[in-house]
Amino acid sequence: MKILLSGARSPVVLEWIEIFKNHEIILLDFSLFALCFHSHKNLKKLILPSPKLDFYHFKNEIFKLFLEMDFVIANCEEIFYFAMARDDFLRHFPNSKIQFFFCESKLLFNLHNKYQFFSFLPQTTNICFPKTKIIQNKFELTKIKNLDAYILKPVFSRFGAKVIREIGKKDIENLELNSLYPYVLQEKLKGLNLCNYGIFHQGKLLVHSLYIPKYLINNSAGSYFTPIKDENLLKISFDFMVKFGEMHNLNGQFAFDFILQNNCLHVLECNPRATSGLHLVAKNIKFEKDFQTINTKISNPNYRIGISLFVFFSLKSLKEGKFLKLLKDYQNAKDILDKIPIKASFISLFGLFYTAFKHKIKLSDASTFDIEFNGRLDERNLDFCYTQTFSQKFIQSFSIPSETCIRNLYVDFKTYKQVYKNHTITFLLSKNTKNTPNTFNASLYGLIIQYAKDEINKLNSKFLRFISFMLIYFFTPIVRYIDRLIFIDNYFFSTNLFENYYEDEEFLHTCLENLLAQLKTSKEAIAFRSVNAIQNPRLFNFLKKQDFYPIITRQIYYMNDFSLLEQSRDYKKDKKLLEQKEFYFKKADKNSDFNRIKELYDMLYLQKYSTHNIQFQAHYIQKMCENNLIEIYILYEEENIVGFLSFLENEVSLTIPFIGYDLNNKKPLYRILQAFILETAKRKNKFLNKSSGASFFKTSRRMQPCFEYTFVYAKHLNPFKQICFKILSFISIKFYGKILKHFKF
Numbered sequence: 001m002k003i004l005l006s007g008a009r010s011p012v013v014l015e016w017i018e019i020f021k022n023h024e025i026i027l028l029d030f031s032l033f034a035l036c037f038h039s040h041k042n043l044k045k046l047i048l049p050s051p052k053l054d055f056y057h058f059k060n061e062i063f064k065l066f067l068e069m070d071f072v073i074a075n076c077e078e079i080f081y082f083a084m085a086r087d088d089f090l091r092h093f094p095n096s097k098i099q100f101f102f103c104e105s106k107l108l109f110n111l112h113n114k115y116q117f118f119s120f121l122p123q124t125t126n127i128c129f130p131k132t133k134i135i136q137n138k139f140e141l142t143k144i145k146n147l148d149a150y151i152l153k154p155v156f157s158r159f160g161a162k163v164i165r166e167i168g169k170k171d172i173e174n175l176e177l178n179s180l181y182p183y184v185l186q187e188k189l190k191g192l193n194l195c196n197y198g199i200f201h202q203g204k205l206l207v208h209s210l211y212i213p214k215y216l217i218n219n220s221a222g223s224y225f226t227p228i229k230d231e232n233l234l235k236i237s238f239d240f241m242v243k244f245g246e247m248h249n250l251n252g253q254f255a256f257d258f259i260l261q262n263n264c265l266h267v268l269e270c271n272p273r274a275t276s277g278l279h280l281v282a283k284n285i286k287f288e289k290d291f292q293t294i295n296t297k298i299s300n301p302n303y304r305i306g307i308s309l310f311v312f313f314s315l316k317s318l319k320e321g322k323f324l325k326l327l328k329d330y331q332n333a334k335d336i337l338d339k340i341p342i343k344a345s346f347i348s349l350f351g352l353f354y355t356a357f358k359h360k361i362k363l364s365d366a367s368t369f370d371i372e373f374n375g376r377l378d379e380r381n382l383d384f385c386y387t388q389t390f391s392q393k394f395i396q397s398f399s400i401p402s403e404t405c406i407r408n409l410y411v412d413f414k415t416y417k418q419v420y421k422n423h424t425i426t427f428l429l430s431k432n433t434k435n436t437p438n439t440f441n442a443s444l445y446g447l448i449i450q451y452a453k454d455e456i457n458k459l460n461s462k463f464l465r466f467i468s469f470m471l472i473y474f475f476t477p478i479v480r481y482i483d484r485l486i487f488i489d490n491y492f493f494s495t496n497l498f499e500n501y502y503e504d505e506e507f508l509h510t511c512l513e514n515l516l517a518q519l520k521t522s523k524e525a526i527a528f529r530s531v532n533a534i535q536n537p538r539l540f541n542f543l544k545k546q547d548f549y550p551i552i553t554r555q556i557y558y559m560n561d562f563s564l565l566e567q568s569r570d571y572k573k574d575k576k577l578l579e580q581k582e583f584y585f586k587k588a589d590k591n592s593d594f595n596r597i598k599e600l601y602d603m604l605y606l607q608k609y610s611t612h613n614i615q616f617q618a619h620y621i622q623k624m625c626e627n628n629l630i631e632i633y634i635l636y637e638e639e640n641i642v643g644f645l646s647f648l649e650n651e652v653s654l655t656i657p658f659i660g661y662d663l664n665n666k667k668p669l670y671r672i673l674q675a676f677i678l679e680t681a682k683r684k685n686k687f688l689n690k691s692s693g694a695s696f697f698k699t700s701r702r703m704q705p706c707f708e709y710t711f712v713y714a715k716h717l718n719p720f721k722q723i724c725f726k727i728l729s730f731i732s733i734k735f736y737g738k739i740l741k742h743f744k745f
Helices: 012-019 035-039 055-068 079-092 105-112 116-120 138-142 169-173 231-248 277-284 308-319 323-331 342-359 390-397 444-456 462-482 505-519 537-545 562-567 569-577 594-609 618-626 669-684 695-699 719-743
Strands: 002-006 024-029 044-047 071-073 132-135 150-154 183-187 192-201 204-217 221-227 252-261 264-271 285-287 291-293 411-420 423-432 485-488 525-531 549-559 583-587 631-637 640-649 653-655 659-661 687-692 704-713
Touching: 002 012, 012 024, 012 035, 012 277, 012 285, 024 035, 035 342, 055 079, 079 105, 105 116, 116 264, 138 169, 192 231, 192 277, 204 231, 204 277, 204 291, 204 308, 204 323, 221 277, 221 308, 231 252, 231 264, 277 285, 308 323, 390 423, 390 618, 411 505, 423 505, 444 462, 444 704, 462 719, 485 505, 505 537, 525 537, 537 704, 549 562, 549 695, 549 719, 562 569, 562 669, 569 669, 594 618, 594 640, 594 659, 618 631, 631 669, 640 669, 653 669, 659 669, 669 687, 704 719
Parallel strands: 002 024, 002 071, 024 044, 485 525, 653 687
Antiparallel strands: 132 183, 150 183, 192 204, 192 252, 204 221, 252 264, 285 291, 411 423, 423 485, 525 704, 549 687, 549 704, 583 631, 631 640, 640 653, 640 659
């Protein structure tokens, strides 16, 4: 049989090589430094593209291998990507006879989720589940009085990454925590750390081990293992695993982390992949045409992984005066790597240091940098389920010249297409025409100079107004000079919204990096609008690492915890307004009065606020509705249109591109519109970006402020332009941002 063993970097693969020694073995990994590549030079070796960073090409290559193999085992974090590829492969080749030694992706995802996995476990004697709560925003943490009694960890992580065992105020402030990247708050238990491991075939538990992990990397991953011999504990763990296997008809390797307290094993998390527990039971299993078990007792008292004790713990043990104990433990343990050339260990170790140095990450993170699966699950499916992107809908709605759709917009358009997950992604590239009075969302001059003049009048301080006008006067010629930008995926709303794939690391490091490499040969700066650290954390960090200059443009308000609304008296009053019988909402269709909608928009945005706002044409608003780029709901008072609002949304977020209402009507129309927005976002349970302005109104309804940025890349331009953008970024952060925060604009 042809056996594909993935995860050749892991020592557990050494055990599988021995188990399958009578078969043709192909080793697979994504790094040249994989341990088993250098321990078994006689075996065939394959290096594939990283499934995390380039899933599209990984999937294409792995499909070819699946067609040639009889048996496939994935051992490390890549198992989640293998499972997705497996599911898609079996849809294309339902009669394939290949055996996959892992389960379907949906089950693996649920077991990997540190909150959801509890509902997939059996109830057995002396197995307990700790109190666990999902946390989707920082405010939830402030409501919990006794945080000392809990630990905080990401829903998806391994190696103890980002686990907070002592939760302090600074820890909470520095968290990347929102509905897209939630954490789990779990009760803190004191007791003995234990791990188990099992191999399942067709729902039957073949082998099982239970052990104490010691010398923990990141206080989580063990590098030294002591088997448990207590018959009672072994039975508790064994019975649990038997029921677990039967419950899901499991195939593959599964392991759990426990804390032993009062003769009860408290389940902390599930590892639906290979773990070091295999080393303890590898001699109990062999494979010819099928798995067979051999009753062999564990003879060694302790196991260790090569020289890892010295690499990770020698300095710590010297500081604590425990080096002699470490040396004794080292001598009293069987080395898992004792049968392989020492050169293989050093090459593998060098690879870890090289990866850590290259990507500026911790040594413990380097082992899974290219294979870890910490993303959001619903975005990772192979079909990449969406109908049309914002860019495609925009192109269908917009027409050239641009001023026929938006009167004060002067831009040229291009598109750039790339294939991502078997789908063509269209990037919308817009370039503003030089030295024209463009709208603020297409031009730095329109934003920083024209629009800012209107905003400065809101300052009560004469001194600040004077300083601001002087800055505008000084920067006017400079901004005119540098105001040639290519905006990526800008749809010319006051608040831009990005597709979900902009929060996918794979997309950022493949498609977006490829696009940026193309654009860096141009003579224009490259820009992204409407980026904030709460809603777009991965895009935000990616752009900073790519040397984009962050320029604060405004302070927006958002809502991602709708339970807070019930604490607002103002919201409760607004909600009652929706019950008034003379007012009702109706979704706009092709027969709606778009001229009236435009009239109400102009009344609010252009007449009341600023002529530098976006000047939509009525037919363009209608086109956007017809092509489902936006949704518009019209507010009627009896039979008269007195207001409207619009929604722009993706699977997880929702924003309000524009609204309008009759300023001559003395009824509380604004509050009715806002109540409808909040109720809609609450019903859909989506992150609500409420744009800027009306700060007191929004904060009184428990919305939170954050800065919105325009990110600009200018490293490919002449030094003077680079300096100009750098100064703009500095002033926006050190001066403008502080004004926004202080005066709550």
